[in-house]
Each structure stands twice: as C-alpha cells, then as structure tokens.
Amino acid sequence: MLVRRSVLLALAGVLAAAGCKDVEQRDPAPVLALAAFDRGQPGVRAATIPLPNDLALRGAPYAGGLSATFFDYIDDGGWPESFAEWAPFPGIAVPVWAQAFDEETGAYAASAAPTAIDTDTITADTAVLVRVTDETPAPIPVAMVQLVRPSDAVAYIILRPVGETGPLTSLPPGRYVFAVRGGPNGVRALFEDVSVPLQADRGIALIAPNRDLSQPENWPPRPPRPEGVTEEEFQAQFEAQMNQLNTLRLGYASPLEWSRVADEATCRAGVPLPLTEPYPGRCWLAGPPAAIMPAFDAVDLAFPHEEIASIQTFEVVADAAVREEVTP
Amino acid sequence: MKKLMLAVLLAPAVALASGYDVPNVNPRDLSMAGSAVAAQVDAVAAFQNPAALSRVQGVDVNVALSGLFLGTEWNGPSSGPLAGQSESTKFSPVPPVSIFAAYGWELAGRPFGVGVGFNVPGGGNVFWEDDWEGRGRIITVDRKIYAGYLTAGYELIPNLRLGGGLVYYYGTEYLKQGIQPFPEGYGELSTRGGALSFDLSAEYTLPTIPLTIGADYKYQGKMNLEGDGKFVVPGGTLPGSPTPNVDQGVEHELTYPSVLNVGLAYRLNDPWLVTFGFTWIDYSVYTADVFEGDRGARIEVPRNYGDSYVFRVGAEYALRENLRLRAGLLRDISGIDRDYASPTLPDSNVWAGSLGASWGFRQNLAVNAALFYANFDELKATGPEAFPGSYETNVWIVSAGVTWRADLDGGGR
Numbered sequence: 001m002l003v004r005r006s007v008l009l010a011l012a013g014v015l016a017a018a019g020c021k022d023v024e025q026r027d028p029a030p031v032l033a034l035a036a037f038d039r040g041q042p043g044v045r046a047a048t049i050p051l052p053n054d055l056a057l058r059g060a061p062y063a064g065g066l067s068a069t070f071f072d073y074i075d076d077g078g079w080p081e082s083f084a085e086w087a088p089f090p091g092i093a094v095p096v097w098a099q100a101f102d103e104e105t106g107a108y109a110a111s112a113a114p115t116a117i118d119t120d121t122i123t124a125d126t127a128v129l130v131r132v133t134d135e136t137p138a139p140i141p142v143a144m145v146q147l148v149r150p151s152d153a154v155a156y157i158i159l160r161p162v163g164e165t166g167p168l169t170s171l172p173p174g175r176y177v178f179a180v181r182g183g184p185n186g187v188r189a190l191f192e193d194v195s196v197p198l199q200a201d202r203g204i205a206l207i208a209p210n211r212d213l214s215q216p217e218n219w220p221p222r223p224p225r226p227e228g229v230t231e232e233e234f235q236a237q238f239e240a241q242m243n244q245l246n247t248l249r250l251g252y253a254s255p256l257e258w259s260r261v262a263d264e265a266t267c268r269a270g271v272p273l274p275l276t277e278p279y280p281g282r283c284w285l286a287g288p289p290a291a292i293m294p295a296f297d298a299v300d301l302a303f304p305h306e307e308i309a310s311i312q313t314f315e316v317v318a319d320a321a322v323r324e325e326v327t328p
Numbered sequence: 329m330k331k332l333m334l335a336v337l338l339a340p341a342v343a344l345a346s347g348y349d350v351p352n353v354n355p356r357d358l359s360m361a362g363s364a365v366a367a368q369v370d371a372v373a374a375f376q377n378p379a380a381l382s383r384v385q386g387v388d389v390n391v392a393l394s395g396l397f398l399g400t401e402w403n404g405p406s407s408g409p410l411a412g413q414s415e416s417t418k419f420s421p422v423p424p425v426s427i428f429a430a431y432g433w434e435l436a437g438r439p440f441g442v443g444v445g446f447n448v449p450g451g452g453n454v455f456w457e458d459d460w461e462g463r464g465r466i467i468t469v470d471r472k473i474y475a476g477y478l479t480a481g482y483e484l485i486p487n488l489r490l491g492g493g494l495v496y497y498y499g500t501e502y503l504k505q506g507i508q509p510f511p512e513g514y515g516e517l518s519t520r521g522g523a524l525s526f527d528l529s530a531e532y533t534l535p536t537i538p539l540t541i542g543a544d545y546k547y548q549g550k551m552n553l554e555g556d557g558k559f560v561v562p563g564g565t566l567p568g569s570p571t572p573n574v575d576q577g578v579e580h581e582l583t584y585p586s587v588l589n590v591g592l593a594y595r596l597n598d599p600w601l602v603t604f605g606f607t608w609i610d611y612s613v614y615t616a617d618v619f620e621g622d623r624g625a626r627i628e629v630p631r632n633y634g635d636s637y638v639f640r641v642g643a644e645y646a647l648r649e650n651l652r653l654r655a656g657l658l659r660d661i662s663g664i665d666r667d668y669a670s671p672t673l674p675d676s677n678v679w680a681g682s683l684g685a686s687w688g689f690r691q692n693l694a695v696n697a698a699l700f701y702a703n704f705d706e707l708k709a710t711g712p713e714a715f716p717g718s719y720e721t722n723v724w725i726v727s728a729g730v731t732w733r734a735d736l737d738g739g740g741r
Contacts (some may be wrong), residue, residue: 020471020472020500020501020518020520021470021518022502022518023518023556023558024558025555025575025576025577026558026575028574030373032564032566034563034564063680098566099566105624106574106624107567107624108567109567110567118526196351197563199563200562200564201567203564205510205562205564205565209511211508213509215409217462218464218508218510219508229412235480278463
C-alpha cells in the first residue's frame, strides 16, 4: 500500500513538473504619460520649438538641413526659453502628452495631457542637470517651477536650477545635459487623482538602452505595413528609421562636440572657413576639444540612463554674437 | 479583429528528433531506437502498434519514467557583429513518461486485446539565457504534446492482426522572447488545448519464416491552443502602432503531424531478434506558427518544413531467460528548411544510438532501462530569415521502468 501510494505521488510530482508555466494577463494601463521626444508627435503643439532631439534626428549639424528659423531663435539669446514664444516658460521645458487605451479598438489614442505633476517625485534622483564642460561635472539640483498647459493636448513641465531666478542664459556659460527619469522610479504625472509614471516616448525609449541599432538583431518588432506601401519600401523606411535613431544614440553615448555657427564677418576673419550650406553667409567654427562627458554618462551621475524619459542638451554662451548649435 | 504581422516574434518548437517529435521513452523501444514496430510484446503496443495488443495475455502494465537532457550550442558566424559570439542552452531536463496498461483475452475464439496509455510524443525544451545575443528571437520554448490512447487489437485470422483506436493529443506551450532593444523587454505566452485523432495498425507474421511485418498510422491532431499573452515593453512603444503590445488572449493552431511507422522483426535464432523500422512524419503541415491575439496582435513565424524520415535498426539478445540486452541505431532526416533556421528550433538531421536491458526478477515483474544518445548534424543557418550562426545539438535520454504482467514468457500466446 505504501509503495503504491509512493508511486502515485511520484507520478503526480513528475506530471506537475512537466506542466508549463502559466502567464497571467494584466489590464492595459488606462493612460500613459509620455515625454515628447520630437515635435512631430501627434497631439503635441505645432513644431516651432526645435528640441535638440529634432536636430539630431536630422543628422545635424554637419549634414545641414537646419531651419533658418532655428538660428533666429538662437539669435534671440540662447536656448531655449528666451525665444519670444517661450517667454512665459522661464526654464527647461519638458513637453508631456498622454495616450489612453481604447478598449474598442484595442489601441492607444491621444488623450488629455496630465493636469499636474507630483512634485514630490522630482528629486535629485529623478531630474538632473549637469554642466559637462566642468572639469569635474556634477549634478545641479533642479526643481519644478510650474506646469504650463496651453491646451488639452500637451503640458510642459518647466524646471530650473534651484536658486536660479533668471532665464537659462543667466547660467554660467558651458554645455549642459538635462534629463528627467521615467518609469517606476521616476517622475509621476497626475491625471486628476490618478498618478501615472512619466515614460519616454518611442524615440528615446529605443535609444536609452544604448544598443547598436544598426544591427537588425537589436531592432524592435517591425510595425505592420500600411496598405499601399510595398514590402520593400516599408522595410527600407524601417531600416532608415533605425539608422537615424542609431545616429541619435551615438550622439548621446559619445563625447559631446558642439560646433558653432558664425556670421560671415567672423567666418572671413583670419583663415577663411567654408560656408555652411544651405545658409549663405554662415559657417561652422572649429569645434571645441572633444572628450567632453557623453550625455548618457552625465545622466548616470543621477540615475541610470536606461530610465531616461526626456533628455536635452544645450549650451549657454557668453558671446551672444556667436550662434550655438548642439549635437545631438 | 485586426490582423497584424510581425516579422520577428514569438516562435516555437524544439525537440530531439524531426520537428518537435520526442522518441518513445519506453525502455524497450528506446533501447532499440524505436525500431520494434513489428516486435511489440507488452502494453506499449497500445501506442506503438495496437494490432499487437492481440498478443497480450491477461493483464499487462508498463510504466516508465525518463530524463531528457537537450543541449544546444550556438556559435556566431565568422564575420559580422555576431562573430566570435557563442552561447549554450541552460541545463533543463524534462521527464517524459510512458504509462500503459493492456488486457488480452479471446473474443469470438480469436485473440483480442485492449490498451490504454499515456505518453509524450512531442515537445520542445530550449532555455537560453535571458540576455543572450539571440534573445530577440527566443529565450524559452517549453512545449509538451501529451497523448492518451484507447486502442485495441484483434487477430482476424491466424498471423494477421489488425488494430486501431482513438488518440487524444493535448498540447501545452510556454514561450518567451526578448523584445529588442530593451534589456528588460519581453513577450511571453502560455497556451493549451487538445485534439482527437485516430490510429490504424496491422501486423502480419509470415507462416514459413520467423518474420513479422508491422505498420502503424496515426492521423494528425490539429490542436487549437488557447491561453494568455503578456508583453513587458516601455510604455512609449505602445502608441502609434496598430499592434499594441498589450496583454491579450492568444490562440495558436498547432498540428501534430500524421505519422506512419513500418517495421520488420526477424527472429534470427532463439536468442536473437533483429528489427528494422521506417518512419514518415508529415511535417510538411508545419508551414508556420501563427499566434492570433484577441486584441489585434497577429504573430506569424514561418517554418516551411518538409516531411521527415527516420530509418531505424535494433536488436534484442536474450542472454539468459530473465535477462535481455538491446541496442539500436537510427538516422533521422529532418524536414527543416535552413533558410528558416532559428534558435527556437535547433533541428537537424540526427544520428542516434541506444542501449538497454531488461531483467525479470520475479515471475511477473521485470525492470527495464535504456540509454539513448542523439547527435544532431551541425546546422548552419542561411538566408535572411534565419538567425545567423551554427547550431550543435545533442540529446541524452535515460529511461527506466517496470513491466508487470501475468505472463512474462515472451508476451505471445
């Protein structure tokens, strides 16, 4: 009897061990709060403020293709808040938009932006500003100044260094990296009473792991092919997008090298420099020394760069006559 | 429901024979490399050749447990970003079982036997490290095809036996795949479901020479597996795509292919029995794995398999009345298409050898054991769909069990 029971127990054990692991579904997050990566995102305001990411997406600056408007903004005195359009935003702006899950379509669609930010979640571990041109770069504490919500579609988290009251251009000259942390350990957005973690949107999410996106094995699953586009065309578009993102990734993972755009007089002083196409009368000045701390490394001073929700790079210049450009 | 297709994603399978077949782990059959289709002597005939159930006398019970150890080593191609990389699957044994019972008596004056049983004729067992280079193709495949049998055999006329019955296939699978480029990103699914099928078999012993011919055909089982899928990806990748990687119910139609086994058993002399077998497996039905989600996801993994063929030979030697030694050898020609080779299914042509023995230590009780080793030919993946590199796979199976029956004198009447 004992033997028979032991055999049965052993068999039951074997069969249990042979079973497959269960997977449990979770309900989709009802709403997502995403830090806008580029101005072309649906639901975000018209593309008038070029974020550094936009520049990088265009392969800037050496590949050209920057709008003259951008230089005009720079002419206004610096990046980014001193544009007339940004006058109400005295600090670094992080655009945030939202997507809500639609049970009927089974997909996310644009929805109203968050109504507030949980300021308790903005700490030295979740928002970082680093002047990477310092000999020993260190995080500069920042705090949220306000949340600007010009429409239902987008909200701007405005942050600035603690203790600073002037525009960003009043910061000590140098090159800066700014980032906000997303995910479960990051900043949280509020939709009325519902607290939602801020997350990177697709572009930053894809580059934040810092994987070589020129390699197909590191690509994400390809989206479905739209009707009217051939397989070859769609694949080419997808590969181009991955290569573009890889360029951006390299920009953040490599030592930052800004180049300066100067007017014709400056360009022609001393050894003539080649003009910058397609902007007659302007040229790139020689870049500064390389080996400035990479943006991802700067972020790592505060939190793992894999958890970036938003990242921006900019330069504050002492000589307003010289236009500044950033890469990425 | 929207139907979407991803070029890359969850894929299944693996095993240690063609496609996702698993050998019959009953020690006697395993030790003769599955060649004993025409030499069934006990309750395992309910699976291997039900016609032979008519040779069972009285009650016969055969229970075996086994341990299956499958290992695959992947080596990156000689050039390119994966050059110099290598990875081995994690040690993850599985325990296929073989449990059969039969009862034989005379019906209308002719020998008749019925049998029931359970085994694991198919499955996959691949466990790569979570962060390996091919995580975007697959991390884990844990598939099991269980089968239950209710079959019978009848000696229609002297020397001619016919058999057949019902087969119920039940598949379970758990698949996990990394979603690149996110180190923590993955998709996983777990599904299960079954299908009813049937078996037909025959056996004929020549009256003038000690040669038996046997054949067994099992029709395919088209299983509709249902379960759940889960995706862990950054939220920012969810919008803007009509394929939301959100958790959802999943269906997968998986066909366990039709199988035809033909065998010869020749009694050379009193101690020696020699067996030959040929197996055809209709793996051309394995064109793709398609997973349909109830929230719009559709994942299709092309397979493009062709039919598989296995050639088998075995021998049994009665060293003493209560001690039998066995050996076997097989060559498995896989239907895999190298252009679609992937780490989800490190399949290839196989050479395999086996050894085993039975010892009857009581009048009605015997213990059986077998050791089986399979070495897969090196598979070099080619083509744009394949994960580049080469795969070397080998499998060990150890099996042990007991046979209890009223008549241990050879199983015949």
